[in-house]
Amino acid sequence: MRVLIAGGTGLIGTALVSNLLDSDWEVTVLTRSPERSQPGTFKRAELAKWDGETPEGWGHLVSQVDAIVNLAGEGIADGRWTPERKTRIRESRVNAGQALVSALQNADAAPKVLIQASAVGYYGPCADQELTEQAPPGTDFLAQVCVDWEASTEPVESIGVRRAVVRTGVVLSARGGALPRMALPFRLFAGGPLGSGSQYFPWIHIADEVAAIRFLLENDNAAGPYNLAAPNPPRNREFVRDLGQAMGRPSLMPTPSFALRALFGEMSTVLLDGQRAVPTRLQEKGFAFKFPHAIAALQDLV
Secondary structure, three states: OEEEEEOOOOHHHHHHHHHHHHOOOEEEEEEOOHHHOOOHHHHHOEEEEOOOOOOOOOHHHHHHOOEEEEOOOOOOOOOOOOHHHHHHHHHHHHHHHHHHHHHHHOOOOOOOEEEEEEEHHHHOOOOOOEEOOOOOOOOOHHHHHHHHHHHOOHHHHHHOOEEEEEEEOEEEEOOEEHHHHHHHHHHOOOOOOEOOOOOEOOEEEHHHHHHHHHHHHHOOOOOEEEEEOOOOOOEHHHHHHHHHHHHOOOOOOOEOHHHHHHHHHHHHHHHHOOOEEOOHHHHHOOOOOOOOOHHHHHHHHO
16 A cells, blocks of 8 residues: 655654554655654655645655545644744645645546544533534634644545544654653652643544554545544543553642643643543444553553
8 A cells, every 4th residue: 555644754643654664555755854854764655845835846646645644734732822823833734735635636546545634622622512523613723723624635525535534632652742741740740630620631542543544544434524532531630640640650739720821821722621522433433442541541651
């Protein structure tokens, strides 16, 4: 199998590339900086330079692959949400999707499937409401970014490409992302709930994230939105209790909501407002999570 991955040098992309290469897939990664992507995993993948906005220089590659995975987008939690940064967060996602659509519409042959990244932020803050894939989108900034992100590649369906959208929760990995940041105060014996701790925390182990994407790539009947989050999401206070247990540290020092809002501004919604997103459609398709419970996932990673 041959696959083209946009955004393949990020946390999820790197793990997915490694997994696919180990299964003898042929992998091409679209990256803005091929010269920075040579070590380790990417020595075995083909690298193609792109600008994230147009199909110039690489568009012909879509005729040579069986599948496309679009993970491209600027990091949500990499800095305060200034007006300029909010524009980059949205445009980096929409422009990348539109570039892929343009390449596909002009291709000699189209791949069978496109996996489109999104996030459980699609639903917006929903308090205790259980969120299946049928729930409507929210109205806050993150929700609207996700709506536009998902819509950016929707036109490929009209040319016969099967498209699955993965609405991912917080990906837990020892190699980066949220977990090392969350673990730091615990290492200093200062860990605890964020804000009230009552907000739900939709998470997924990196191994299950990669396995779910592969499952959707290889399942010819998988189309539409899928929540990629472990079953039975815990509240934040329950999750940090498990993190403290896995690290052998107490989890008794909460960080007040006002402090997080002062530090992160509008971006604090990522920490203070959760989604009780459940992987209904994924499990109905027969996907089995290796790490359905937080304590086992954290013990594995920590």
